Amino acid sequence: MINGPTWPSVSASAGERSTAYRLLLGPALTLLVLLAIEASTRWLFAIPNPAVIYFTAVVFAAFHGGMVPGLTSAGITLVYAALFFSKPGAPFTFTPDNFARMLVLLVSTPAVAVMVGFLRRRSDRMTALLRERDRAEAATRIKSAFVASMSHELRTPLNAILGFSEMLERGYWGAVNAKQKEYLADIRHSAAHQLALVNDLLDLERIEAGMTELVEERVLLREELDKSLKLIEERARAANLTLSINAPEEITIQADRRRVRQIMINLLSNAVKFTPAGGRVTIEASASPQTGLSLAVVNSGTRLSDADIKRILMPFQQLDTGIAHAYEGTGLGLPISKGLAELHGGLLEIVNRRQDGTAVIVRFPANRVLGRSPNAPGTPPAAVA
Numbered sequence: 001m002i003n004g005p006t007w008p009s010v011s012a013s014a015g016e017r018s019t020a021y022r023l024l025l026g027p028a029l030t031l032l033v034l035l036a037i038e039a040s041t042r043w044l045f046a047i048p049n050p051a052v053i054y055f056t057a058v059v060f061a062a063f064h065g066g067m068v069p070g071l072t073s074a075g076i077t078l079v080y081a082a083l084f085f086s087k088p089g090a091p092f093t094f095t096p097d098n099f100a101r102m103l104v105l106l107v108s109t110p111a112v113a114v115m116v117g118f119l120r121r122r123s124d125r126m127t128a129l130l131r132e133r134d135r136a137e138a139a140t141r142i143k144s145a146f147v148a149s150m151s152h153e154l155r156t157p158l159n160a161i162l163g164f165s166e167m168l169e170r171g172y173w174g175a176v177n178a179k180q181k182e183y184l185a186d187i188r189h190s191a192a193h194q195l196a197l198v199n200d201l202l203d204l205e206r207i208e209a210g211m212t213e214l215v216e217e218r219v220l221l222r223e224e225l226d227k228s229l230k231l232i233e234e235r236a237r238a239a240n241l242t243l244s245i246n247a248p249e250e251i252t253i254q255a256d257r258r259r260v261r262q263i264m265i266n267l268l269s270n271a272v273k274f275t276p277a278g279g280r281v282t283i284e285a286s287a288s289p290q291t292g293l294s295l296a297v298v299n300s301g302t303r304l305s306d307a308d309i310k311r312i313l314m315p316f317q318q319l320d321t322g323i324a325h326a327y328e329g330t331g332l333g334l335p336i337s338k339g340l341a342e343l344h345g346g347l348l349e350i351v352n353r354r355q356d357g358t359a360v361i362v363r364f365p366a367n368r369v370l371g372r373s374p375n376a377p378g379t380p381p382a383a384v385a
Contacts, residue, residue, distance in 0.1 A: 027065075030061055033054075066120055069117075071114070077105075162188055169188065214256040215257075219260055228268060244280065246284045253369055255368060268281065269333060281299045284296045292369055302358050313334055344364055
């Protein structure tokens, strides 16, 4: 078998050569500068301020090659300066004035090399970070474009499977026997589950990419809570759970109706999934002009550690408690709800109650509260720790 060209080795060699070039160029240039000074001193006898030239060479070496070449260049210049400022015929002996000059050079020259080398190192790090940021942003744009382009390709066949399986199951083109109906129901449920997962992935991607836009309107909160609860009732009944709402009738908010309902369905589904049989799930809400809207979904029986709370707010992370009622999922419900709450200018948090249970609280800012019942309490729900 014929091996292809070893491009990484070539690149690595080129990188090593570039590094060696940078390390040697500064000190080499310093030596050339000092030779030029010496030649000028001997032949022209006119060097107004050789220290300025020393510093220029050291700065170039440190900036071009880093701290080590800069210090090497500083050492070379100090040795030469000691000879340059020595008494005629007596190396390394100085007049008082030249001794003071040497002390200044001894302190300042290495300091300049260290300072410039440090700045160069920081500059290199910043350049590398900016380069990595650009790569990450480019990768994110590519991923977002891919997900957006695949949205139609993923949803269309699943919708077709859902529609045709339901039509066959209902006997639109002739009767089907019991076993066929059972298989068709399995196909339909599987397709619905896959479509829900695809929708969750696309929602999360759009939120992270900043592509989700809110369609805001006046929303009567209790009405949306009732509708969300009805969608989860059958699942809660099968799990032997009690559902209830403790919220005023007339709280009105400015929000995206569909997104508010999506948040509630996600939180209720999660609560039902992780509440032991015989437990209860309660929606609690209160609003005030000072604190805004606090909306909590409280479930009994499950308390979470701080590590678990952090983990389940991250995408694709799930809580493994052994009581999940065998429901499948990708761990996207809470991150999506958190993102949607933040789009409304709010936040989502998870707290353990003083009693037995956990509360997921969504808080909306005060400027989104348009109305509330006169009987509504002004404090947040009793779900806080």
